[in-house]
Amino acid sequence: MFKKYSRIGLLVAASAIASTTGASAEGFKAENPQCIAPSNxxxxxxxxxRTTAKYLFNLKVIEDSMQVTNMSGGGGGVAFAHVTKERNEDNNLIVAASMSTSARIAQGIYEGAEQDDVHFLATFGAEYGAIAVRADSPYTSLKQxxxxxxxxxKSVGIAGGSSVGSFDHIKPMLVAREAGLADVTQMKYxxxxxxxxxxxxxxSGAVEALSGDFSEMLGFLESGDIRILTIMAPERLKNFPDISTAKEEGYDVVGANWRGLYMPAGAxxxxxxxxKSAIMTLTQDPGFQAELEAAAIEPFNNFGDDMHKFVAGSIADVTKLSKEIGIIK
Known part of the structure; x- marks a missing residue:
């Protein structure tokens, strides 16, 4: 299903690859930089x-170590409002963003928000969604x-690390629609x-399943705490060949989540x-790319005008998809 929406099924789109390196801008030097993660x-x-902060400092792109602040609430809305209303001119602030950020703007979850309320800096990776259960779950297949x-x-509670209508919510809804559920909004998310x-x-047993990104689940898979029923990729991952895809089980759904950053529009x-140049330098470092690969995150780079166009397209696609499945009118 995602193949119809090029910026949602991200990896079918062409990446805009940076051709220059070095984080320099005439007259500007980062001081006491901060990255806000809009979640716990x-x-x-x-x-x-945390990965961005680590490598920017290790590569000496920034002289001061970067403070990482967790600011949860509203599926990222608390952080978005904090940036736009209180720190709109902060030159030293960057904020983690993803498919969920553009989805919330599209669906009006960030009340009154528009793309240009912030300055979208870059994407540097994309990863596939997955559905997991506890290791002792009676479910051994997605079809079950x-x-x-x-x-x-309502018989299966599915957890997600973001709000109703988010990408974590949309992914299992798309699978359920493929399975024949007439009203996917009735699912228990x-x-x-x-x-x-x-x-x-x-x-803890509060829910039966988890919808999220594969990288978030990897450590718990390796520790034996969970079983991943499916990954929403076009084909099995090279490093995890035992995990079947949703398409293999008869559900034609591919879902990839971009990873990136935004900063205050008034900077x-x-x-x-x-x-922008700092993140471009980051993406060209072998150590950073190795860290992404270990987390099952594929390279996906957009900067500058390409980033602006990409996010605008992503918002348009989510709006269309959300109307199709009844999340918004």
């Missing part, structure tokens, strides 16, 4: 900030779970503030150029 520790946004959901949509809390909900042009 343990999720994808937290990973973005979908059969139960079609029979009784339980929203948490971040992937870490959603995983806790799964492991200076020099600051915006500095941070």
């Amino acid at each position: 520790p343990g999720g994808g946004w937290d990973f973005i900030c 779970m979908m059969d139960d959901i079609v029979a009784d949509p 339980v929203s948490f503030d971040g992937g870490g809390e959603a995983m806790t909900g799964l492991l 200076t042009d020099e600051a915006k150029e500095f941070w």
